Amino acid sequence: MARPAGPLLLGVRHHGPGSARAVRAALDAARPRTVLIEGPPEADALVALAGDEGMRPPVALLAHAVDEPGRSAFWPLAEFSPEWVALRWALEHRVPARFIDLPATHTLAWGRDGDQRPEPTAEPEDPQEAPADVRVDPLAVLAETAGYDDPERWWEDVVEHRGTAGGDAFAPFLGLEEAMSALREVYGSGGHDRDLVREAYMRLQMRAAQREFGDDVAVVCGAWHVPALRQKSTVTADKALLKGLPKVKAEMTWVPWTHRRLARASGYGAGIDSPGWYGHLFGAPDRPVERWMTKVAGLLRDEDRIVSSAHVIEAVRLAETLAVVRGRPLPGLSETTDAIRAVMCEGSDVPLELVRDRLVVGDVLGEVPESAPAVPLQRDLDRIQRRLRLRPEALERELELDLRKENDAERSRLLHRLRLLGVAWGEPVASRGSTGTFRETWRLRWEPELAVRVAEAGVWGTTVLMAATAKAEADAVAAPGLADVTALAERCLLAELPDALPVVMGVLADRAALDADVGHLAQALPALVRSLRYGDVRGTDTGALAEVAAGLAERVFVGLPPACVGLDTDAADEMRRHVDAVHGALGLLGDAETGMRRRWHKVLRVLSGRDTVPGVIRGRAVRLLLDDGELRQEDAARLMGLALSPGTPPADAAAWIEGFVGGGSGGGMLLVHDERLLGLVDTWLTGVSAEAFTDVLPLLRRTFSAYEPGVRRTLGELVRRGPGERQGVGTAGGGIPGFADELDIERADAVVPVVRLLLGLDGTEDGAAGRGRPAADDLVGATG
Template sequence: MLLGVRHHGPGSARAVRAALEAYRPQAVLIEGPPEADALVGLAGQEGMRPPVALLAHAVDDPARAGFWPFAEFSPEWVAIRWAAEAGADVRFIDLPAAHTLALRAAAEEAAEEAEEAVEEEAETEAAAVRIDPLAVLARTAGYDDPERWWEDAVEHRAEAEGGDALTPFAALADAMAAIRETYGDGGHTQDPQREAHMRLRVREARKAYERTAVVCGAWHVPALTARTTATADRQLLKGLPKVKVETTWVPWTHRRLARASGYGAGIDSPGWYRHLFSAPDRPVTRWMTKVAGLLREEDFPVSSAHVIEAVRLADTLAAMRGRPLAGLGETTDAVRAVMCDGSDVPLALIQDRLVVGDVLGEVPPDAPAVPLARDLAREQRSLRLKPEALEKELELDLRKDIDAGRSRLLHRLALLGIGWGEPAVARHGKGTFRETWRLRWEPELAVKIAEAGIWGTTVLSAATAKAEDAAVHSDALADVTAVAEQCLLAGLSDALPVVMRVLADRAALDADVAHLAAALPALVRAVRYGDVRGTDSAALGSVARGLASRICVGFPPACVGLDADGAAALRTHMDEVHRAIGLLPEARPSGPAADVTAEAPGADLRERWAGTLRALAERDGAIPGLLRGAATRLLMDDGRIEAEDAARLMGLALSPGTGPAEGAAWIEGFLSGGGMLLVHDERLLALVDGWLAAVPASAFTDVLPLLRRTFAEFEPGVRRSVGELVRRGSSMARRPATASDPGLPGFGTDLDAARADAVLHTVRLLLGTTTTTDLAARPHQDQGDQADD
């Protein structure tokens, strides 16, 4: 008996179950890789919960893998579960994964070797001849939507008319035969080999059993009924490439069943199809109840009356459109009109949560898996971190043992390239003992785990080996320091000796200040925040202090003679080094790295770095203005120089002897920390304003882009305040200069008694010190205020 189905079709699934119950075959043949025959028994265990997928990957290259997904409403899954309950034999009959993966790799290599133009032409031609048989049938029936045609012809027809569930099989077989007479293999070039292997497996089963049932895609039914010889089929399979593969069951998700994910046999609405399969009676009413429940959870005002009216509207729309039952289109239109007040915003939530869904399957613990996957599963259970398809945010308090363990696990997986979690910005608190992660489990992570299995059999050993290898083969010093930071975050103490040795060697040999500056921040973070995780970072601290000392010595010479791009790059390093040295604990180096990171006795790194910045700020034009201005601003922010000294340095940088472009670069560096200085110190603002007014017209267009870029980084409120100060000017600037008051712009030094008296009453009210005399005098004061107004 041949049962041609649509993959992941709930109507086909119900029809398959009915056919198997009626025919009671001794063997059920399923479209799938034969390597999974030994795993089919796991499908009957209680721990197996769809959606799941068969995973096959090449042993020598785990990244070369293939998936065969099954959902609760997949006809193949229904057949497997029926066979497990009935005691029937189950065999997979598709082309072996060993050939499929090898053929795919050969095709990819051929595409890479071909020229780009030829490759694009070949892809275009393949897309032109490859057809979707459901789309052809839908167009023939006068439908513009294949999903709607499938619902009307298969999913709802038997329910509405009470017909025989076996009827669609014969109809689909005839339809596919007509399509294949016209289109051949439809552009699926591997189908002849696949179907030849299917015919061979069917012949074997029919010799061994009296009653067999074949569950496969309806597209293949005409080929399986074709009259061919076993010799001809074997000839088609002769010489196919082959690789050694391993297979297992892995969890899958509804989102990965969706067509939008790129899955070739995908469907648009897996959540809707699951509902149709699990609720065959009154599906529309039950669906509207689910929608109402979801909207209520999101605080939408939805009542029982809404559900009743939505069901009535959906049924009415189905009758008007000539459909046997209301489908997804009718229910969506009814929900939009009745429950969402015509808005598409709640519909996006319904589409994501219900129509597609985030259901994640489960596989039994005894399913075959690489040792790394088993260890990861143990870690997940012990740390109570259950994989979920729906993205969630996890906030960790590293002072707690379980949260610290979760952090180490997530960092180790990230080091191995298993992106289960992604660091996020914490919403509550920014202490060093807090971490926030966004977690989402994707089925493809099973392949990543298999790939990472080459590094070790446990997460800890694999991450340790990967860190050591990454450090040894790193090209830049910054990459080694990044690995060192990852080792501390992940708690890889066994990898630190190798990483430290590589780090010390690279640090001793690398004389490029930019490389040292790029490497320092990650190293300082590791030293600074290692204690909260209970890791020993003393050796890293010695190396970090050694790097900082060398940066202090080599930074000024490295700034000489740079162009604009080089100055911009080094300015970024300057800011990062400044922050890093501010966080670095002050201590003398010790341990095995002391010989390569020697530091002068009693040296204070913060003082040495301040001296370096001061030397840069006071140098002449040999240092780019961008770096001199940035150094001045950092010194001023740290309180190393007063505002008068900053004004003096600004006056020198903006003197007539300095070119306009160099002056604009100095301003850009100085104001890179924000424009509040100009708001609170009108002396600096006047210097900038006076310099800008004196820029020649011929040079103004050259410096304008630099100034626009500088002021664009200010907060809108700061820009507005600076503009108002420039527009109204300063009261001191309008007074004539005297010996005691030179008239420089700035805040007034004298008290304006009239303005102060106007607010005295309000201040006393706020302080609760208002007297009867004040209240008696207040009316006269109000009259005076009104006269002033």
């Protein structure tokens, strides 16, 4: 069939591999002198980069407002996108390629500063992606007309699985144009007036191209727009629609994109559910089903599932049979998925989810050449990433860093600086196998939107260090509370921002001097004390920080006892958490700060002995002193006896118990090992009246439910035996078995053979291990 008269209008589905193949065939047949593509005209200057060897799709055109980088829009393109195919064809055949959609300068301004026009979407409009109450879904209408209940399945059958009719490269586009024309006659713009403005601009650009190249022009655009571009309209009418459009100054560049961001499931609707599958269909030279099943088998084998070549053969046969039964020309994604579930996954959806995630969607991340325009901050980040060998990847991965190594320390500083700038490339997670401060673990995943965050952060500086420093200084001034400033100081140390730290410390000192709330001071202290430790690992000077921390701690010591008086239950629980936080923070201090810890122990003694302090705080103070060795067991038992005396209201006594042994902080083991404390609790509890018992039961349940099952079981067994039984069990000295006053020689001898084996003492001259009953004293002598 001969080429249609006038401009060649190629209506496509965005990111459709069938459309992409048809566009390439039509362009090869027509050989136009220029190619016009739906997209922002500002990208004309970037067309040449599409032919660069360093450009690997998926990529996206990114436009952002110069004065407001966060206002941005993307135009993503995959290898199987018809627009990308048209762009590459134009470059290969040395013909001009131009973008003809509404300029980004208007798209970014739409809906800004009180303008009543609708907000722009994040990509070139695709009718099927808008809400049903706003616009018509043309594919859904056509699929329903053809008797299909799934638009995706209809599209695969009529486009993806069929070649050109009788070798005619233009027939698919003529048929699709006829269908869209019928829809436009019924639905008009489909409920979205913005299309009328965009189409008016496209018609103006087409006329300009025709004046230069005649009718030897090819236009690649969404099929929905073809009838509007074909219709007769005057220049005056089209310009009237464009009159008064809002504008902003915009910049544009190429950025890497991912298959995940092309999928609806990712939160960015680009019109396809399965970019990995579509990429396979576009790239497979032949036998796509067989090649797909082979990919799936390889993935499942990598996950240690038993999948053989026989599985692949049977899966292909089943997919083809399902296609015949369902009346489809070739197996589609639904047929292959059903076959994979039945044959390779043994009916389970668990491994099938892995196939969907890794292959149907995929983690492909595109690449953009270094010559692409970028803000200075992005260029500095690229340089640092190359130097540190920290390449962005779409697949989530964990990175373990040893801060004693210079390269790892620099990686840590970069990630912390980016987090401070709002570029969440990495997220810190708990390290496995080590709790040392020299080790960090990060979970990394690069998302395309981070390019926008980098552009936004570019207002703070041209390098990562400069931008992070300026951002930290601004955040310190604007911080709403004292705890926010101390957290920022900690982040400055982690990111190693020496120029920002004096400003942050100045704000911190001012805020600490003016804040009289002990709770705020207690919240701020732990972050400062943690920061004092970084000097050991990161080589950071923390002298100024130590002075502020000392002053803050002194104010906590002075203000805490009066602040604990007259608190209700909720306030007492919150203050108890503050006491725990301060105690844990001071426990991190080195020997140089022993004086500060001694002052803190005096504060705890004051809290433990004041009747006006809530029981939960008094109990926790006693427990903390006992754990630090500042209180003898006898004194702790005496204080517990006083707190659980008959004159103490049951609710207060229960609160004291909650503070002393609650929170799952080893309190259960304390009761297991110290029978006197357990006996005091047991005696008090059995003496509580029935009415009071109902009131204290919820608190006691909360206290003991935090213990591990084994601890609860042991405590229950000890209580079941009763005080008299417990005293009679074990050695002659009485007490709990295994916890007598003197060494139980018989029990100790039972473990000696295993210990000797572990220590490599087997076969020594006394031959004790071989006889099975070595003396514990012999083992002690042998080991030192």
